[in-house]
Amino acid sequence: MSSIPEELSYTKEHEWVAGLDDGLTVTVGITAFAAEALGDVVFVQLPETGATVEAGDAIGEVESTKSVSDIYAPVTGEVVEVNQTVVDDPSLVNSDPYGEGWLFRVRMEGGPEDLLTSEEYTTVTSAES
Template identity: 85%
Template sequence: MSSIPEELSYTKEHEWVAGPADGVVTVGITAFAADALGDVVYVQLPEAGATVEAGDAVGEVESTKSVSDIYAPVSGEVTEVNQAVVDDPSLVNSDSYGDGWLFRVRVENTPDDLLTAEQYTAVTTAES
């Protein structure tokens, strides 16, 4: 069973949200989702500077067997994308909550349906 860090927030789409720190959150996909995808071979991320709305599909992650959308978990402006994960998508598998982060957003609005670690654990249990 992959870990689900206590300090992060989550979405039903298996993304994690860290922060905000100075108004900026960091977004990635969970280890549970990465395990389910298998080896990630390609990650397409939003452009830095783009404005995103919570729930929008803003990118995609491809593995050997499937492709999934990446959603914006919050609304705001994308301040930074992780070029390292674009260059080496396997970081999503090897370090989902660390070097495998995807992008950062200056938060204008946080939806009220983000999940706690406990709530997200229930989602993963239901899907396993």
């Protein structure tokens, strides 16, 4: 069973969202569940800093040995930072998905919608595993 930290929010697309509390800038990454399902991640494509993204848009991709998946914007806003370290070393998505493997930060415009609690996300993963 992969870890699902309680303090984070989640999407059905297996991304985690941190920092909602201050209502301004959130950090986004891929859950441990998704990282395990993907296998060894070999390539991460992230949006440009400064890009405006809308919740639900496909804005990047994560590629593993066997598959490729879209990365979605979990919230609407402006991308203010991307994790260049994970672009250079995509294996961080596998080894530390909630830490060094974070993907990008978005300054939110308007509130987040449709995010899941850790409990709700646990239900999603049980249904898929």
